[in-house]
Amino acid sequence: MTNTRFLNACRRLPVDATPVWFMRQAGRYMPEYMALRQKHSLLELCRNPELATTVTMQPVNRIDVDAAILFSDLLLPLEPMGLPFDFIKGEGPQIETPIRTTADIDRLKTFEPRESLSHVLAAIRLIQRELDGRIPLIGFAGAPFTLASYAIEGGHSNNFALTKSLMYGHPDAWHRLCGLFASIVGDYLVAQIEAGVDVVQVFDSWVGALSPADYREFVLPHTQAIFARVGGRVPTIHFGTGTSTFLPELREAGGDVIGADWRIPLDDAWDLIGHDRGIQGNLDPTLLLGPTERLLAGADDILRRAGGRPGHIFNLGHGILPMTSLEQVQRLAEHVHTQSRVTVSA
Numbered sequence: 001m002t003n004t005r006f007l008n009a010c011r012r013l014p015v016d017a018t019p020v021w022f023m024r025q026a027g028r029y030m031p032e033y034m035a036l037r038q039k040h041s042l043l044e045l046c047r048n049p050e051l052a053t054t055v056t057m058q059p060v061n062r063i064d065v066d067a068a069i070l071f072s073d074l075l076l077p078l079e080p081m082g083l084p085f086d087f088i089k090g091e092g093p094q095i096e097t098p099i100r101t102t103a104d105i106d107r108l109k110t111f112e113p114r115e116s117l118s119h120v121l122a123a124i125r126l127i128q129r130e131l132d133g134r135i136p137l138i139g140f141a142g143a144p145f146t147l148a149s150y151a152i153e154g155g156h157s158n159n160f161a162l163t164k165s166l167m168y169g170h171p172d173a174w175h176r177l178c179g180l181f182a183s184i185v186g187d188y189l190v191a192q193i194e195a196g197v198d199v200v201q202v203f204d205s206w207v208g209a210l211s212p213a214d215y216r217e218f219v220l221p222h223t224q225a226i227f228a229r230v231g232g233r234v235p236t237i238h239f240g241t242g243t244s245t246f247l248p249e250l251r252e253a254g255g256d257v258i259g260a261d262w263r264i265p266l267d268d269a270w271d272l273i274g275h276d277r278g279i280q281g282n283l284d285p286t287l288l289l290g291p292t293e294r295l296l297a298g299a300d301d302i303l304r305r306a307g308g309r310p311g312h313i314f315n316l317g318h319g320i321l322p323m324t325s326l327e328q329v330q331r332l333a334e335h336v337h338t339q340s341r342v343t344v345s346a
Protein backbone atom coordinates (compact mmCIF):
# COMPACT_ATOMS: atom_id res chain seq x y z
CA MET A 1 0.00 0.00 0.00
CA THR A 2 1.52 3.32 -1.08
CA ASN A 3 -0.51 5.51 1.29
CA THR A 4 -0.83 3.91 4.73
CA ARG A 5 -2.03 6.99 6.66
CA PHE A 6 -5.61 5.84 6.97
CA LEU A 7 -4.78 2.24 7.96
CA ASN A 8 -2.18 3.45 10.44
CA ALA A 9 -4.66 5.87 12.01
CA CYS A 10 -7.24 3.05 12.30
CA ARG A 11 -4.61 1.16 14.30
CA ARG A 12 -3.62 4.27 16.30
CA LEU A 13 -0.11 4.26 14.82
CA PRO A 14 1.78 7.48 14.01
CA VAL A 15 1.10 9.15 10.62
CA ASP A 16 2.92 11.80 8.53
CA ALA A 17 -0.33 13.80 8.20
CA THR A 18 -3.92 13.31 9.38
CA PRO A 19 -5.79 11.00 6.99
CA VAL A 20 -8.90 12.42 5.31
CA TRP A 21 -11.86 10.89 3.52
CA PHE A 22 -15.45 12.02 3.25
CA MET A 23 -18.71 10.20 3.79
CA ARG A 24 -20.64 10.39 0.48
CA GLN A 25 -17.45 11.45 -1.27
CA ALA A 26 -19.01 9.96 -4.40
CA GLY A 27 -22.33 11.55 -5.24
CA ARG A 28 -24.49 14.32 -6.54
CA TYR A 29 -22.12 17.23 -5.83
CA MET A 30 -19.75 15.84 -8.50
CA PRO A 31 -20.48 16.76 -12.14
CA GLU A 32 -19.12 13.41 -13.39
CA TYR A 33 -21.49 11.55 -11.04
CA MET A 34 -24.47 13.58 -12.26
CA ALA A 35 -23.46 12.83 -15.87
CA LEU A 36 -23.61 9.08 -15.16
CA ARG A 37 -26.91 9.48 -13.30
CA GLN A 38 -28.45 10.98 -16.47
CA LYS A 39 -28.05 7.54 -18.01
CA HIS A 40 -28.42 5.16 -15.06
CA SER A 41 -30.54 4.90 -11.94
CA LEU A 42 -28.85 4.75 -8.53
CA LEU A 43 -29.65 1.04 -8.26
CA GLU A 44 -28.09 0.42 -11.70
CA LEU A 45 -24.90 2.13 -10.50
CA CYS A 46 -24.93 -0.07 -7.39
CA ARG A 47 -25.67 -3.33 -9.25
CA ASN A 48 -23.20 -2.99 -12.10
CA PRO A 49 -19.62 -3.67 -10.91
CA GLU A 50 -18.02 -1.60 -13.72
CA LEU A 51 -20.25 1.42 -13.01
CA ALA A 52 -19.80 1.06 -9.24
CA THR A 53 -16.04 1.04 -9.84
CA THR A 54 -16.19 4.16 -12.02
CA VAL A 55 -18.18 6.04 -9.35
CA THR A 56 -15.93 4.85 -6.50
CA MET A 57 -12.92 6.21 -8.42
CA GLN A 58 -14.46 9.62 -9.24
CA PRO A 59 -13.60 11.34 -5.92
CA VAL A 60 -10.29 9.44 -5.67
CA ASN A 61 -9.17 11.01 -8.95
CA ARG A 62 -10.27 14.53 -7.97
CA ILE A 63 -9.73 14.95 -4.22
CA ASP A 64 -6.66 14.24 -2.12
CA VAL A 65 -8.42 11.55 -0.04
CA ASP A 66 -6.54 8.86 1.88
CA ALA A 67 -9.22 6.17 1.44
CA ALA A 68 -11.78 5.10 -1.14
CA ILE A 69 -15.24 3.92 -0.12
CA LEU A 70 -17.07 1.25 -2.06
CA PHE A 71 -19.93 2.77 -4.04
CA SER A 72 -23.03 0.89 -2.93
CA ASP A 73 -25.99 1.50 -0.64
CA LEU A 74 -26.75 0.25 2.82
CA LEU A 75 -30.24 -0.85 1.78
CA LEU A 76 -29.06 -3.49 -0.75
CA PRO A 77 -29.45 -6.43 1.69
CA LEU A 78 -33.16 -5.64 2.12
CA GLU A 79 -34.19 -7.01 -1.27
CA PRO A 80 -32.78 -10.56 -0.84
CA MET A 81 -34.40 -10.59 2.64
CA GLY A 82 -37.76 -10.18 0.94
CA LEU A 83 -38.08 -6.38 1.19
CA PRO A 84 -37.80 -4.91 -2.34
CA PHE A 85 -37.35 -1.13 -2.58
CA ASP A 86 -36.56 1.65 -4.99
CA PHE A 87 -35.14 5.17 -4.80
CA ILE A 88 -37.76 7.78 -5.66
CA LYS A 89 -36.45 11.03 -7.14
CA GLY A 90 -36.51 13.81 -4.56
CA GLU A 91 -37.86 11.55 -1.81
CA GLY A 92 -35.21 8.94 -1.13
CA PRO A 93 -35.70 5.23 -0.55
CA GLN A 94 -39.13 3.61 -0.58
CA ILE A 95 -39.66 0.05 0.64
CA GLU A 96 -42.52 -1.57 -1.31
CA THR A 97 -44.14 -3.39 1.62
CA PRO A 98 -42.68 -2.21 4.93
CA ILE A 99 -42.69 -4.40 8.03
CA ARG A 100 -45.72 -3.61 10.18
CA THR A 101 -46.49 -6.78 12.15
CA THR A 102 -44.56 -9.52 13.89
CA ALA A 103 -45.79 -11.92 11.14
CA ASP A 104 -43.99 -9.70 8.58
CA ILE A 105 -40.78 -10.25 10.56
CA ASP A 106 -41.31 -14.02 10.59
CA ARG A 107 -41.57 -13.99 6.77
CA LEU A 108 -38.12 -12.43 6.27
CA LYS A 109 -35.42 -14.57 4.69
CA THR A 110 -31.75 -14.96 5.33
CA PHE A 111 -29.49 -15.23 2.28
CA GLU A 112 -25.97 -15.97 1.08
CA PRO A 113 -24.26 -12.63 0.26
CA ARG A 114 -21.79 -14.44 -2.05
CA GLU A 115 -24.78 -15.29 -4.26
CA SER A 116 -27.41 -12.57 -3.81
CA LEU A 117 -24.94 -9.67 -3.51
CA SER A 118 -22.16 -11.16 -5.67
CA HIS A 119 -22.18 -7.97 -7.79
CA VAL A 120 -20.97 -5.97 -4.76
CA LEU A 121 -18.14 -8.44 -4.22
CA ALA A 122 -17.27 -8.28 -7.94
CA ALA A 123 -17.16 -4.47 -7.66
CA ILE A 124 -14.73 -4.73 -4.71
CA ARG A 125 -12.36 -6.91 -6.77
CA LEU A 126 -12.52 -4.50 -9.72
CA ILE A 127 -12.00 -1.42 -7.54
CA GLN A 128 -8.96 -2.98 -5.86
CA ARG A 129 -7.48 -3.65 -9.29
CA GLU A 130 -8.13 -0.04 -10.27
CA LEU A 131 -6.74 1.39 -7.00
CA ASP A 132 -3.64 -0.76 -7.45
CA GLY A 133 -2.50 -0.29 -3.86
CA ARG A 134 -2.58 3.52 -3.93
CA ILE A 135 -5.03 3.94 -1.04
CA PRO A 136 -7.11 1.51 1.03
CA LEU A 137 -10.73 0.60 0.23
CA ILE A 138 -13.51 0.86 2.83
CA GLY A 139 -16.40 -1.60 2.70
CA PHE A 140 -19.59 -1.00 4.66
CA ALA A 141 -23.01 -2.12 5.80
CA GLY A 142 -25.88 -0.74 7.86
CA ALA A 143 -26.31 -1.43 11.57
CA PRO A 144 -29.48 -3.10 12.89
CA PHE A 145 -31.30 0.04 14.14
CA THR A 146 -30.82 2.02 10.94
CA LEU A 147 -31.76 -0.96 8.73
CA ALA A 148 -34.79 -1.73 10.92
CA SER A 149 -35.91 1.90 10.70
CA TYR A 150 -36.04 1.76 6.87
CA ALA A 151 -37.65 -1.71 6.87
CA ILE A 152 -40.37 -0.57 9.29
CA GLU A 153 -40.97 3.07 8.31
CA GLY A 154 -40.69 2.28 4.59
CA GLY A 155 -38.42 5.28 4.01
CA HIS A 156 -36.94 8.18 5.89
CA SER A 157 -38.56 9.25 9.16
CA ASN A 158 -38.22 12.20 11.50
CA ASN A 159 -39.47 10.64 14.73
CA PHE A 160 -39.13 6.86 14.10
CA ALA A 161 -42.61 6.42 15.63
CA LEU A 162 -43.41 3.12 13.88
CA THR A 163 -39.94 1.73 14.59
CA LYS A 164 -40.09 2.58 18.28
CA SER A 165 -43.66 1.40 18.72
CA LEU A 166 -42.68 -2.02 17.36
CA MET A 167 -39.55 -1.97 19.53
CA TYR A 168 -41.46 -1.15 22.75
CA GLY A 169 -44.64 -3.07 21.90
CA HIS A 170 -43.08 -6.30 20.64
CA PRO A 171 -39.59 -6.52 22.11
CA ASP A 172 -39.22 -10.22 21.26
CA ALA A 173 -40.03 -9.60 17.59
CA TRP A 174 -37.71 -6.55 17.60
CA HIS A 175 -34.85 -8.67 18.91
CA ARG A 176 -35.59 -11.35 16.29
CA LEU A 177 -35.48 -8.70 13.57
CA CYS A 178 -32.25 -7.11 14.80
CA GLY A 179 -30.69 -10.53 15.37
CA LEU A 180 -31.44 -11.39 11.74
CA PHE A 181 -29.96 -8.09 10.52
CA ALA A 182 -26.87 -8.66 12.67
CA SER A 183 -26.27 -12.13 11.29
CA ILE A 184 -26.82 -11.03 7.66
CA VAL A 185 -24.65 -7.92 8.04
CA GLY A 186 -21.90 -9.88 9.82
CA ASP A 187 -21.77 -12.43 6.96
CA TYR A 188 -21.95 -9.69 4.35
CA LEU A 189 -19.01 -7.80 5.89
CA VAL A 190 -16.94 -10.98 6.10
CA ALA A 191 -17.72 -11.60 2.40
CA GLN A 192 -16.61 -8.02 1.59
CA ILE A 193 -13.37 -8.60 3.52
CA GLU A 194 -12.75 -11.85 1.61
CA ALA A 195 -13.34 -9.94 -1.63
CA GLY A 196 -10.63 -7.47 -0.60
CA VAL A 197 -11.82 -4.43 1.39
CA ASP A 198 -9.15 -3.12 3.79
CA VAL A 199 -11.44 -1.63 6.45
CA VAL A 200 -15.17 -1.89 7.18
CA GLN A 201 -17.50 0.81 8.46
CA VAL A 202 -20.83 0.03 10.15
CA PHE A 203 -23.34 2.86 9.60
CA ASP A 204 -25.89 3.44 12.35
CA SER A 205 -26.95 6.81 10.92
CA TRP A 206 -30.20 7.23 12.85
CA VAL A 207 -29.47 5.50 16.17
CA GLY A 208 -29.17 8.91 17.88
CA ALA A 209 -32.99 8.87 17.98
CA LEU A 210 -32.69 6.53 21.01
CA SER A 211 -31.98 7.24 24.66
CA PRO A 212 -28.79 5.73 26.10
CA ALA A 213 -30.84 3.17 28.10
CA ASP A 214 -32.84 2.11 25.03
CA TYR A 215 -29.65 1.88 22.99
CA ARG A 216 -28.22 -0.50 25.57
CA GLU A 217 -31.36 -2.63 25.79
CA PHE A 218 -32.50 -2.78 22.15
CA VAL A 219 -29.42 -2.25 19.98
CA LEU A 220 -26.06 -2.74 21.67
CA PRO A 221 -26.07 -6.59 21.76
CA HIS A 222 -26.91 -6.81 18.05
CA THR A 223 -24.28 -4.33 16.89
CA GLN A 224 -21.82 -6.06 19.20
CA ALA A 225 -22.53 -9.36 17.41
CA ILE A 226 -21.57 -7.75 14.07
CA PHE A 227 -18.20 -6.54 15.34
CA ALA A 228 -17.62 -9.91 17.02
CA ARG A 229 -18.28 -11.66 13.69
CA VAL A 230 -15.76 -9.42 11.88
CA GLY A 231 -13.46 -10.41 14.70
CA GLY A 232 -10.40 -8.29 14.00
CA ARG A 233 -9.97 -9.48 10.37
CA VAL A 234 -9.57 -5.81 9.35
CA PRO A 235 -9.88 -2.49 11.24
CA THR A 236 -13.49 -1.44 11.91
CA ILE A 237 -15.26 1.93 12.15
CA HIS A 238 -18.54 2.43 14.03
CA PHE A 239 -20.46 5.45 12.76
CA GLY A 240 -23.56 7.15 14.15
CA THR A 241 -25.03 10.64 14.39
CA GLY A 242 -26.70 12.29 17.38
CA THR A 243 -24.87 9.88 19.70
CA SER A 244 -23.03 12.41 21.93
CA THR A 245 -24.91 11.14 25.00
CA PHE A 246 -23.97 7.50 24.48
CA LEU A 247 -20.51 7.41 22.90
CA PRO A 248 -19.27 5.01 25.63
CA GLU A 249 -22.07 2.59 24.69
CA LEU A 250 -21.17 2.87 21.00
CA ARG A 251 -17.61 2.01 21.92
CA GLU A 252 -18.81 -0.93 24.01
CA ALA A 253 -20.71 -2.26 20.98
CA GLY A 254 -17.46 -2.23 19.02
CA GLY A 255 -15.24 -0.52 16.48
CA ASP A 256 -11.54 0.32 16.45
CA VAL A 257 -12.59 3.83 15.43
CA ILE A 258 -15.76 5.55 16.65
CA GLY A 259 -17.60 8.27 14.74
CA ALA A 260 -18.64 11.56 16.33
CA ASP A 261 -20.81 14.25 14.76
CA TRP A 262 -20.54 18.05 15.18
CA ARG A 263 -22.84 18.29 18.22
CA ILE A 264 -19.88 17.68 20.57
CA PRO A 265 -16.31 19.08 20.51
CA LEU A 266 -13.87 16.42 19.26
CA ASP A 267 -11.75 16.33 22.43
CA ASP A 268 -14.82 15.86 24.65
CA ALA A 269 -16.02 13.07 22.35
CA TRP A 270 -12.61 11.37 22.43
CA ASP A 271 -12.51 11.56 26.25
CA LEU A 272 -15.90 9.81 26.35
CA ILE A 273 -14.89 7.16 23.80
CA GLY A 274 -11.54 6.57 25.49
CA HIS A 275 -8.09 7.17 24.00
CA ASP A 276 -7.55 3.48 23.40
CA ARG A 277 -9.86 3.85 20.36
CA GLY A 278 -9.60 6.04 17.29
CA ILE A 279 -12.04 8.81 16.39
CA GLN A 280 -13.47 9.93 13.04
CA GLY A 281 -15.79 12.69 11.86
CA ASN A 282 -16.89 15.83 13.65
CA LEU A 283 -16.97 18.56 10.97
CA ASP A 284 -20.47 19.86 10.23
CA PRO A 285 -21.08 19.11 6.50
CA THR A 286 -22.96 22.41 6.10
CA LEU A 287 -19.68 24.27 6.81
CA LEU A 288 -18.73 23.27 3.26
CA LEU A 289 -21.57 25.50 2.05
CA GLY A 290 -20.29 28.61 3.86
CA PRO A 291 -17.27 30.89 3.43
CA THR A 292 -13.94 29.10 3.01
CA GLU A 293 -12.37 30.89 6.02
CA ARG A 294 -15.05 29.57 8.35
CA LEU A 295 -14.72 26.06 6.87
CA LEU A 296 -10.94 25.99 7.33
CA ALA A 297 -11.22 27.49 10.84
CA GLY A 298 -13.61 24.63 11.68
CA ALA A 299 -11.05 22.13 10.39
CA ASP A 300 -8.25 23.83 12.37
CA ASP A 301 -10.31 23.64 15.55
CA ILE A 302 -10.79 19.88 15.06
CA LEU A 303 -7.05 19.36 14.40
CA ARG A 304 -6.18 21.39 17.50
CA ARG A 305 -8.55 19.33 19.65
CA ALA A 306 -7.16 16.08 18.20
CA GLY A 307 -3.74 17.39 19.26
CA GLY A 308 -1.79 15.20 16.82
CA ARG A 309 -2.65 12.10 18.86
CA PRO A 310 -2.53 8.86 16.85
CA GLY A 311 -5.96 7.50 15.91
CA HIS A 312 -7.55 10.63 14.44
CA ILE A 313 -9.27 10.33 11.04
CA PHE A 314 -10.58 13.57 9.57
CA ASN A 315 -14.12 13.35 8.14
CA LEU A 316 -17.46 15.10 8.28
CA GLY A 317 -20.00 14.30 10.99
CA HIS A 318 -22.32 13.05 8.19
CA GLY A 319 -22.31 12.87 4.39
CA ILE A 320 -21.42 15.60 1.87
CA LEU A 321 -24.61 17.45 0.83
CA PRO A 322 -25.58 17.55 -2.86
CA MET A 323 -25.28 21.37 -3.14
CA THR A 324 -21.62 21.32 -1.99
CA SER A 325 -18.98 22.71 -4.33
CA LEU A 326 -16.27 20.25 -5.32
CA GLU A 327 -13.62 23.00 -4.96
CA GLN A 328 -14.49 23.46 -1.27
CA VAL A 329 -14.03 19.71 -0.69
CA GLN A 330 -10.69 19.75 -2.53
CA ARG A 331 -9.52 22.75 -0.48
CA LEU A 332 -10.56 21.14 2.78
CA ALA A 333 -8.66 17.89 2.09
CA GLU A 334 -5.51 19.81 1.11
CA HIS A 335 -5.80 22.07 4.14
CA VAL A 336 -6.12 19.16 6.59
CA HIS A 337 -2.99 17.55 5.13
CA THR A 338 -0.96 20.76 5.14
CA GLN A 339 -1.99 21.87 8.62
CA SER A 340 -1.67 18.45 10.22
CA ARG A 341 1.85 17.95 8.88
CA VAL A 342 2.78 20.77 11.25
CA THR A 343 0.70 19.53 14.20
CA VAL A 344 1.71 15.89 13.82
CA SER A 345 5.43 16.59 13.59
CA ALA A 346 5.37 19.25 16.36
Ligand code: CP3
Binds near residue numbers: 023037073091
Ligand atom coordinates in the same frame (compact mmCIF):
# COMPACT_ATOMS: atom_id res chain seq x y z
O1 CP3 B 1 -19.36 7.79 -1.20
C1 CP3 B 1 -19.93 7.10 -0.33
O2 CP3 B 1 -20.05 7.47 0.86
C2 CP3 B 1 -20.40 5.72 -0.72
C3 CP3 B 1 -21.74 5.64 -1.13
C4 CP3 B 1 -22.90 5.48 -0.19
C5 CP3 B 1 -24.23 5.62 -0.67
N1 CP3 B 1 -25.08 5.26 0.34
C6 CP3 B 1 -24.64 6.00 -2.03
C7 CP3 B 1 -25.87 6.80 -2.17
C8 CP3 B 1 -22.98 5.11 1.16
C9 CP3 B 1 -21.85 4.86 2.17
C10 CP3 B 1 -24.36 4.97 1.47
C11 CP3 B 1 -24.88 4.53 2.78
C12 CP3 B 1 -26.24 4.90 3.14
N2 CP3 B 1 -27.37 4.73 2.39
C13 CP3 B 1 -26.62 5.40 4.40
C14 CP3 B 1 -25.71 5.62 5.56
C15 CP3 B 1 -24.94 6.86 5.40
C16 CP3 B 1 -25.67 8.09 5.79
O3 CP3 B 1 -25.68 9.01 4.94
O4 CP3 B 1 -26.19 8.15 6.90
C17 CP3 B 1 -28.02 5.60 4.37
C18 CP3 B 1 -28.86 6.15 5.49
C19 CP3 B 1 -28.48 5.16 3.10
C20 CP3 B 1 -29.88 5.12 2.60
C21 CP3 B 1 -30.07 6.13 1.55
N3 CP3 B 1 -29.51 6.06 0.29
C22 CP3 B 1 -30.85 7.29 1.62
C23 CP3 B 1 -31.61 7.75 2.85
C24 CP3 B 1 -30.76 7.92 0.38
C25 CP3 B 1 -31.52 9.13 -0.08
C26 CP3 B 1 -31.11 10.34 0.62
C27 CP3 B 1 -30.21 11.14 -0.24
O5 CP3 B 1 -29.11 11.49 0.17
O6 CP3 B 1 -30.69 11.45 -1.36
C28 CP3 B 1 -29.88 7.16 -0.43
C29 CP3 B 1 -29.46 7.48 -1.81
C30 CP3 B 1 -28.01 7.46 -2.07
N4 CP3 B 1 -27.11 6.49 -1.71
C31 CP3 B 1 -27.32 8.44 -2.81
C32 CP3 B 1 -25.97 8.03 -2.88
C33 CP3 B 1 -24.82 8.71 -3.58
C34 CP3 B 1 -27.99 9.64 -3.46
C35 CP3 B 1 -27.62 9.68 -4.88
C36 CP3 B 1 -28.59 9.67 -5.99
O7 CP3 B 1 -29.81 9.77 -5.87
O8 CP3 B 1 -27.98 9.60 -7.07
